[in-house]
Amino acid sequence: MKTVLYSMLLLLLLSFAGQAAAAAPPNPTEQVKPFIERVVAQLKDPSFKKDTVDNRIDRIVKLVSEHFDFQEMSKRVVGKPWQTLPAAQQQQFSGLFAKLLGYVYLDKVDAYVEMKIEFGKEQLKGERAEVKTMFTDAAKSIPVSYVMMLKGDKWMAYDVFVESISLVRNYMEQFKGIPQEQLIPTLEKKLNELKANKEKNKA
Amino acid sequence: MKTFLHVFLLCLILCGSAKAEETNALDDSFYEDAPVEETVPDPFEHFNRLMFQFNDVTYTWVMEPVASSYSRTVPDDIRQVTDNFFYNLQEPVRFVNTLLQLRFADAGTVLARFAINTIGGVGGLGDVAGQEFGFKRVEAGLGETLETWGLTDGFYLVVPVLGATTLRELAGTTVDGLSTTPYYFFADTWQEGTLIYMGKRLNNLSLRLGDYKGLKELTIDPYKAFRDSYFQYRKQARKHSAPSADEKL
Numbered sequence: 040m041k042t043v044l045y046s047m048l049l050l051l052l053l054s055f056a057g058q059a060a061a062a063a064p065p066n067p068t069e070q071v072k073p074f075i076e077r078v079v080a081q082l083k084d085p086s087f088k089k090d091t092v093d094n095r096i097d098r099i100v101k102l103v104s105e106h107f108d109f110q111e112m113s114k115r116v117v118g119k120p121w122q123t124l125p126a127a128q129q130q131q132f133s134g135l136f137a138k139l140l141g142y143v144y145l146d147k148v149d150a151y152v153e154m155k156i157e158f159g160k161e162q163l164k165g166e167r168a169e170v171k172t173m174f175t176d177a178a179k180s181i182p183v184s185y186v187m188m189l190k191g192d193k194w195m196a197y198d199v200f201v202e203s204i205s206l207v208r209n210y211m212e213q214f215k216g217i218p219q220e221q222l223i224p225t226l227e228k229k230l231n232e233l234k235a236n237k238e239k240n241k242a
Numbered sequence: 243m244k245t246f247l248h249v250f251l252l253c254l255i256l257c258g259s260a261k262a263e264e265t266n267a268l269d270d271s272f273y274e275d276a277p278v279e280e281t282v283p284d285p286f287e288h289f290n291r292l293m294f295q296f297n298d299v300t301y302t303w304v305m306e307p308v309a310s311s312y313s314r315t316v317p318d319d320i321r322q323v324t325d326n327f328f329y330n331l332q333e334p335v336r337f338v339n340t341l342l343q344l345r346f347a348d349a350g351t352v353l354a355r356f357a358i359n360t361i362g363g364v365g366g367l368g369d370v371a372g373q374e375f376g377f378k379r380v381e382a383g384l385g386e387t388l389e390t391w392g393l394t395d396g397f398y399l400v401v402p403v404l405g406a407t408t409l410r411e412l413a414g415t416t417v418d419g420l421s422t423t424p425y426y427f428f429a430d431t432w433q434e435g436t437l438i439y440m441g442k443r444l445n446n447l448s449l450r451l452g453d454y455k456g457l458k459e460l461t462i463d464p465y466k467a468f469r470d471s472y473f474q475y476r477k478q479a480r481k482h483s484a485p486s487a488d489e490k491l
Contacts, residue, residue, distance in 0.1 A: 115273045143460055167268040178318060186267045198267060203478030204471050205267065212470040213462040229462055236459065 067168040067187055067194045068161050074106045075156060075172070082144065082152050092237045096141040103144070108195035109137040111188070115197065116210045120219045128223060135226040140206075142233045154181075168194060282408055282473070284398040293400040294465050300403065301454060305447060313448040321448055323367045328442045329379070330359050330366025335421045339382035343390045345482060348380045355379070385414030386480055398469060403443075406472035 081102055113133040114121045159171035166189040174181040186198040198207040217225055333356035340349035358371035371377040388410050396409030461467035
């Protein structure tokens with residue numbers, strides 16, 4: 040009888056341990072590290088550099104979308120008006136905002152690609168995590184942090200801090216006061232300006 | 243002049259008291275709290291926007307081209323050494339401010355840095371204290387001291403060449419700057435002192451070329467973007483109890 044009881048207890052303990060192991064979230068740094076390496080490899084790719092501005096933006100947005108939640112970012116950037124924005128416009132805004140952030144990457148190609156990336160300590164709080172990195176070269180060090188939330192088994196970034204400045208919070212401030220109906224035209228206008236500038240510089 | 247000083251001091255006293263609150267990016271409240279720039283009034287926004295445009299034109303057409311040719315002519319090492327030298331000259335001012343803020347451990351670090359770099363770094367040209375002894379740079383200014391003592395920012399200001407600041411911070415920067423001037427032992431007149439100050443700014447700018455232009459291009463409203471960046475950066479830089487970004491790595 041005693042042996043049966045011990046066996047049952049052991050089984051119970053093992054099943055709890057199994058559940059605990061299954062519930063443990065994936066490590067955010069382990070997910071972010073290969074992802075950033077892929078982004079840098081893409082930016083370094085000679086065929087990427089030769090591509091048109093539109094194609095480069097599409098390629099980078101597609102790659103970055105693997106671990107960037109642009110919908111979540113847009114929701115925070117727009118703030119309260121987001122709740123009353125029709126779903127189709129929410130999607131359109133997220134798509135355009137993703138492109139705007141794509142330009143951030145294009146803009147930093149030459150500056151960041153040759154820099155060394157060091158990964159620092161991560162901070163975990165429930166289903167939120169912050170992964171700290173440091174972009175360094177001989178002249179300077181730039182701290183870049185990725186603030187993420189767990190969606191399924193994937194860590195998705197919803198904010199990036201560059202030199203302690205939150206990108207989302209900064210855009211939040213800029214979009215404040217823009218009427219709801221002007222949100223999308225404002226982004227479209229900015230993207231057209233950026234595209235024209237990039238093409239002019241390439242020519 | 244005396245009246246101006248009285249008005250200035252009165253303005254500072256009327257600012258009242260304030261304390262920066264802690265925020266954490268992993269909490270949603272970080273995105274819901276009123277940003278600092280909302281609690282710091284910007285009653286002269288029209289004037290500030292004009293100054294912002296003036297600085298933008300000055301930067302694009304004067305400072306950036308001059309700093310670019312300077313960076314092409316003077317090697318990286320020399321520019322870094324120059325930056326170290328001017329940084330070291332300001333250490334006594336930082337030391338006093340850390341004491342006034344009761345940051346005794348930081349005061350010790352600043353003092354050690356100053357002694358090591360002045361003696362071992364050939365008058366502050368090298369950062370031996372940081373590179374060999376691990377004494378990282380510690381920031382402290384009168385603006386922060388006044389904040390510690392309970393004075394609020396007053397209002398937001400954009401000043402020609404200096405850029406984004408607030409009434410309290412401008413007072414702090416001015417006094418800090420004037421306190422450093424006697425150390426410019428190589429300047430006989432105020433004109434030479436001004437030239438040295440401009441040279442210091444130019445050298446510092448040459449180490450960060452391209453940052454401003456790249457940032458500005460990606461903004462929807464550059465004025466608001468830089469105002470927010472100023473407050474976010476300052477808030478983070480003053481979290482002395484928390485380890486700095488470098489230390490976290």
